[in-house]
Amino acid sequence: MILVEIFIMGVREPPLSTPLSILLLCLVLQKCCWKPLVHSAIGQSDGRSWKSLKTEREREIGDTGTMSVNADLQKERAAATLDSEDFARWWAGGASQLEERRALDRRFYDDPDFAEAVHPSCLSYKERYEQTVARSTRFLAKLRQWQREKQPQLDLSVNTLRDFRLLLSGSLGTGLFQQSFPLRVHFSMFMTTLLGQGTEEQQAQWLNRSWHMDGVLGTYAQTELGHGTFVRGLETRADYDAERQEFILNTPTQSAYKWWPGGLGNTANVAIVLAQLYVKGKHYGLQSFLVRIRDERTHEPLTGVDVGDIGPRLGGNGVNNGFLGLHDVRIPRNQMLMKNAQVLADGTFVQGRPPLLLYGTMVYVRVITLKDVLFGLLQAATIATRYSVVRRQSRIDVDQPEVSVLDHTTQQAKILPQIARGVSYRLVSDWLWRFYEQVLQQLEDAGGGAGGGRNSLPELHALSCCLKAVATDEASQGVDLLRKSCGGHGFLSSANFDSIYGLTAAAYTYEGEYTVLLLQTARFLVRQYVDSLKRKVLPPSVSYLRDTARLVWGKNLVANCVRALEISALEQVRQAWQSQSAHKTKRVSPEMASNLAGRQLTSAAVAHAHAFFTRNALGELESLRRKGDLGPSVALVLGELVELFVLDTFLRQSGCVLRWNGGINGTQLRFVERRFEELLAKLRPNAVALVDGFDFHDRVLGSTLGCHDGRVYERLMEEARRNPVNQEPVNSSFYNHLLPMMRGKL
Numbered sequence: 001m002i003l004v005e006i007f008i009m010g011v012r013e014p015p016l017s018t019p020l021s022i023l024l025l026c027l028v029l030q031k032c033c034w035k036p037l038v039h040s041a042i043g044q045s046d047g048r049s050w051k052s053l054k055t056e057r058e059r060e061i062g063d064t065g066t067m068s069v070n071a072d073l074q075k076e077r078a079a080a081t082l083d084s085e086d087f088a089r090w091w092a093g094g095a096s097q098l099e100e101r102r103a104l105d106r107r108f109y110d111d112p113d114f115a116e117a118v119h120p121s122c123l124s125y126k127e128r129y130e131q132t133v134a135r136s137t138r139f140l141a142k143l144r145q146w147q148r149e150k151q152p153q154l155d156l157s158v159n160t161l162r163d164f165r166l167l168l169s170g171s172l173g174t175g176l177f178q179q180s181f182p183l184r185v186h187f188s189m190f191m192t193t194l195l196g197q198g199t200e201e202q203q204a205q206w207l208n209r210s211w212h213m214d215g216v217l218g219t220y221a222q223t224e225l226g227h228g229t230f231v232r233g234l235e236t237r238a239d240y241d242a243e244r245q246e247f248i249l250n251t252p253t254q255s256a257y258k259w260w261p262g263g264l265g266n267t268a269n270v271a272i273v274l275a276q277l278y279v280k281g282k283h284y285g286l287q288s289f290l291v292r293i294r295d296e297r298t299h300e301p302l303t304g305v306d307v308g309d310i311g312p313r314l315g316g317n318g319v320n321n322g323f324l325g326l327h328d329v330r331i332p333r334n335q336m337l338m339k340n341a342q343v344l345a346d347g348t349f350v351q352g353r354p355p356l357l358l359y360g361t362m363v364y365v366r367v368i369t370l371k372d373v374l375f376g377l378l379q380a381a382t383i384a385t386r387y388s389v390v391r392r393q394s395r396i397d398v399d400q401p402e403v404s405v406l407d408h409t410t411q412q413a414k415i416l417p418q419i420a421r422g423v424s425y426r427l428v429s430d431w432l433w434r435f436y437e438q439v440l441q442q443l444e445d446a447g448g449g450a451g452g453g454r455n456s457l458p459e460l461h462a463l464s465c466c467l468k469a470v471a472t473d474e475a476s477q478g479v480d481l482l483r484k485s486c487g488g489h490g491f492l493s494s495a496n497f498d499s500i501y502g503l504t505a506a507a508y509t510y511e512g513e514y515t516v517l518l519l520q521t522a523r524f525l526v527r528q529y530v531d532s533l534k535r536k537v538l539p540p541s542v543s544y545l546r547d548t549a550r551l552v553w554g555k556n557l558v559a560n561c562v563r564a565l566e567i568s569a570l571e572q573v574r575q576a577w578q579s580q581s582a583h584k585t586k587r588v589s590p591e592m593a594s595n596l597a598g599r600q601l602t603s604a605a606v607a608h609a610h611a612f613f614t615r616n617a618l619g620e621l622e623s624l625r626r627k628g629d630l631g632p633s634v635a636l637v638l639g640e641l642v643e644l645f646v647l648d649t650f651l652r653q654s655g656c657v658l659r660w661n662g663g664i665n666g667t668q669l670r671f672v673e674r675r676f677e678e679l680l681a682k683l684r685p686n687a688v689a690l691v692d693g694f695d696f697h698d699r700v701l702g703s704t705l706g707c708h709d710g711r712v713y714e715r716l717m718e719e720a721r722r723n724p725v726n727q728e729p730v731n732s733s734f735y736n737h738l739l740p741m742m743r744g745k746l
Contacts, residue, residue, distance in 0.1 A: 070710030072389050072404060073688060080689035086631045087693030091426075098695070104146060104172060109699050113138055114176055121493035122724050125312050128179070132318040133267065136181045140213070143167065156211060158440070161192055162368060162433075169372055174379070175699035178499040179318035183217065185262035186210070188368075190218030193272050193361045197288055197337040206290065215296045219261045219268035220361065221324055226255025228509075229516040231274070231286060236326065238275040238289055238336075242347040245333045247289060249275055249326045257306075257325045260510070264322030265309030269294035271324065272337070279347045290335040293324065304329040315502010365511040366464040367429075367436045373475035374425035376504040380482040380497060381418045382691040383706030387486050388415060389688055390710045405485075406687060412680040414485045417648040418478040419683075419690060423638065424645040425471055427620035428613055432467065435460060459539040462524035463612070465517035470609040472508040479504050489705055489712075494719040496703040515602060519594070522601035525573045525608055526580065541612055545570055551661050553668055557675055558643055560668075561650035562614045564661045568653065569607035571660035576600040603656070610653055614646045637686055644679045647672055 077084070092098035108114050114135065120128055147154065154160065165188040167173060173184070194207050210216045227233040235256035238247045251257050258264070264271065273291045277284040293305045301307050306325035313321065336343060342350040388406035396403050405411050439460045446455065483490040483497035490497055508514055528542045538545060544566040551567055553560050579600045583593035594601065621642045624630055630638065650657060650672060658664055683690070698707045704715040720726065 068709070068711075070390050070712075073386065073710035076389055076685075076688040077692070080686045082633045082637050082686040082689040082693070083631070084689040084692035086634050087637070087690065088695040090630060090634050091693055091695065101171070102695075105175070105697050105699075107146060108139070108142065108172060108176060109697060111142075118724060119494060119719060119722065120178060121498075125317065128317060129182075129266070129309075129320055132177060132179070132181050132320075135176065136183055139176055139181075140183065156191075156195070156207060158192065158195060158364070159437075161187060161195070165368065166371065170375060171696060171700045174375070175697055175702070177318055178496065178702045180262075180316045180503060181318045182263035182265075182267040182320035184319070185220055186213075186218045186268070189220035189361055189365060190270075190272055192364055193220060193288060193337070196360045196364075197339050199337075199339050202290075202334065202337060202339075216270050217263070217268045218270045218272065219263045219322075221258040221261045221264060221271040221291075222274045222362075223258065223260045224251075224255060225257045225259040225323070226253075228260075229513040234274060234276060234286065236273065236275040238273075238277050238287065240277070240279045240333075240343055240347055241330075242280075242345070244330075245345055246330045247333065247336060249273065249289065249291060249329045249331065251325045251327070257323050259310060259323050260321050261324070262319040262321055264307065264324055265320040266322070267320050268322075269296060269299060273324075273326070277336075277343070277349075279343060279349055282349075284341075284349045287341060288337040289331060290337065291326070291329060291331055302329070313502070314505065315499060316506050317502075362511050363461060363464050364436070366468040366517075367432055367460075369468050369507050369511065370425060370429040370432060370471050373472050373504050373507050374422045374429065376500045377418060377425070377475040377478050377482075378422040378691075378694050379696060379701055380479040380500050381415060381422060382694055382696050383495065383497070383701055383703045384415050384482040384485050384490075385419070385687050385691045386707070386710055387489070387705040387712060390712050391487075406684065409677065409680060411485060412684055412687075414481055416680055416683050416687065417644060418482055419687075420641040420644040420648065421474065421478060423641045424613065424617040425475075427617045427642070428467070431616055431620055432463065435463070456539065458524060459541055462521045463541055465512060466521035466605045466609040467612070468507075468512060469514045469517040469521075470606055470613070472504065473514060476501065476505040476508055486705055489716065492704070492716070494704040494716065496701065496706075499702065518602040518605035519598065521605040521608065522573075522576060523594075525604055526577050526601070529573045529577050542608070544611065545573065551663055553663065557672055558618065558646050561646050561672065562611070562618065564657050564664065565607070565611040565614055565650060565653065568656045568660040569604065569611040572600065572604040572607045572656065576604040607653070607656060610649050614649055617642050617645060637683070637690060640679055640682055644676070644683065647676045647679070651676060 089095045089098050092101055120131075123131065165184070168184050168187060169180075173181070191207065191210050194203060194210060198206065206216065208214075210218055222231065222234070224234055224236065227235065235253055236249065236251050236258065238249050240247055258271075258273065261268075261271065270290060270292050273289045274286050275289055277287040292302060293307055294301055304327040306323075306327070308323055310321050310323050333343060333345065340352050342352065344350065385406065388411055389404045391405045392402040393405045394402055394408070396407060406415070435456070439456045442456060479497065479501045483495070483501065486495060486497075489495055512520075525542065525545075528538055529545050532538055532545045547566070547570070551560070551564055576597055579597035580593045583596045584590065588596070621638060624638070625635060654669070658669075692708070701707065704719050705712055707715060725731065
């Protein structure tokens with residue numbers, strides 16, 4: 001029995017090295033009933049099924065196969081009151097979704113073709129690109145096979161592309177491509193733009209080929225070397241030649257070169273190019289054009305096309321970001337995307353749906369970016385939580401051994417609020433996607449927004465701007481804080497914080513730079529504030545702008561904090577409006593008035609985002625409770641997390657809150673701080689079970705510090721020994737350089 005127990009628990013070097021020991025083990029296994037014996041050895045006391053234990057053990061093994069689980073992590077999991085499997089089922093959207101995702105993970109992670117022979121940080125930039133392309137083609141082929149088995153007849157829609165993109169940017173795609181990969185933009189932005197801006201005829205010509213990658217590998221080329229978020233300033237132009245019914249595209253200056261599109265460098269052969277349209281010298285604004293940039297058969301750049309990779313970046317070095325110059329490149333008239341606007345054969349320009357819909361791709365990406373950054377934040381939080389249990393540092397009681405770092409309140413205050421933030425972002429992101437779908441339906445029902453009915457597009461635009469800006473800012477700060485919480489080991493590439501931070505920090509800028517997005521939201525807020533003064537009906541997300549009542553501090557701390565944040569947002573919007581108005585009285589232009597009031601405007605947008613995040617997260621939590629979809633332990637922990645998120649947001653914004661809520665005193669503030677610390681203590685016993693519930697496979701975390709088995713120090717040493725520099729006892733540089741230098745006796 002003892003031998004079987006040792007064998008099952010996976011001790012790295014069990015006492016089975018002698019022939020006699022091996023013989024004894026074989027006899028024991030031959031004489032006993034295997035499954036019941038295993039069950040009694042490792043799982044009888046907790047009542048779990050053999051199948052669940054086997055699945056759990058397989059997941060614990062991860063990539064090393066023979067490592068046992070760290071004792072401290074085992075104790076944490078045994079003592080937790082939260083059932084991590086219950087949480088995982090809710091997090092995945094249900095038991096069937098969880099099992100489907102795990103089965104898909106196994107399909108790839110058990111395939112030796114997708115194993116990492118060497119850590120990616122040891123590869124050159126060129127080697128990493130070539131390896132990423134090779135792996136991504138195998139990945140997509142295998143993923144398509146799975147899709148055909150699951151759904152033979154696939155209906156291409158925005159939801160289909162969103163779900164597919166979440167596969168590419170979610171746990172599976174991250175596990176295989178820690179630095180992302182070049183074809184993500186093809187499925188997210190390129191195909192989404194075809195759906196949103198292409199006519200039925202254009203979709204028939206391009207969409208199916210794009211989905212099957214039949215001679216079409218796409219990218220979305222908007223940003224230029226000299227212009228980014230300010231799209232009206234883009235310089236690339238398309239002149240219509242009515243005689244030949246063609247558009248002539250040019251990047252007339254160096255700053256007009258397209259710069260940054262993912263996959264553009266060496267991968268894509270077709271680009272959706274945003275360019276300023278000119279017909280007979282008259283400007284008709286930005287339009288989208290399908291431009292083939294590389295030969296379909298040879299992949300050589302076409303005549304007039306200057307294209308390449310922009311070079312290594314802080315993160316996301318598998319994306320193959322590129323530059324693109326166009327010099328008298330001609331395309332047929334039907335390669336202008338014409339669902340929202342058309343150029344007829346004779347050059348007549350016809351405006352259809354509102355011009356704002358041209359930017360629908362950006363709104364779409366901003367909406368789903370919230371899911372991307374919460375994913376990265378929770379990856380980092382999982383690594384930091386597990387490592388903080390395994391790592392022991394200092395004594396709390398002088399008569400006791402060193403404790404897990406997570407037992408220190410200061411460490412809990414670094415990690416647990418980031419988990420709460422990630423979970424709350426998830427609740428809000430689910431709501432935001434439903435709102436996005438609702439707005440799309442409104443536009444369809446109103447004939448593309450041209451006629452009656454409610455139009456929530458401005459509200460969606462404003463929300464997607466400020467939520468994307470604030471979430472990416474706070475998530476990137478959170479990932480870096482979590483890295484710092486892991487001490488020196490967090491600075492190693494093998495800890496994988498560099499990849500997570502790089503992708504999270506990139507989201508701060510792409511598809512809308514932080515400050516520019518805040519200013520766009522602020523313009524909406526000021527307009528709504530003016531409407532509130534005129535007693536007009538306000539959109540739901542800003543209805544608090546009409547509530548001028550002062551804060552009445554009650555017994556419900558969470559309600560007090562949310563209301564205080566809304567009052568703070570209201571007052572900052574009021575101040576921004578007053579500042580703008582004051583500048584306008586000095587006879588400056590409206591644009592200059594906005595510039596001079598820029599600090600007040602951005603502060604108002606940030607305050608609005610915090611107020612919305614907290615109010616909406618609480619609302620979504622209540623909705624889940626009413627539906628009865630949450631188990632008791634999940635409901636309890638989820639409630640504690642959302643409450644912690646609200647209190648943490650309140651405390652982090654306390655400067656603004658106290659400025660605009662004069663009735664809050666020191667005693668009331670201390671009540672909030674005390675409850676914040678109580679929540680840390682309540683969540684501490686469930687910290688490991690909670691991050692287990694996010695169900696990140698070890699490959700997804702890609703970290704020596706965060707694996708499910710907690711064997712941190714063994715993995716650190718293994719990764720160091722795997723380093724190519726350590727594959728020979730003496731490096732050639734010694735003979736070529738160091739030895740001659742020493743002989744020269746400097």
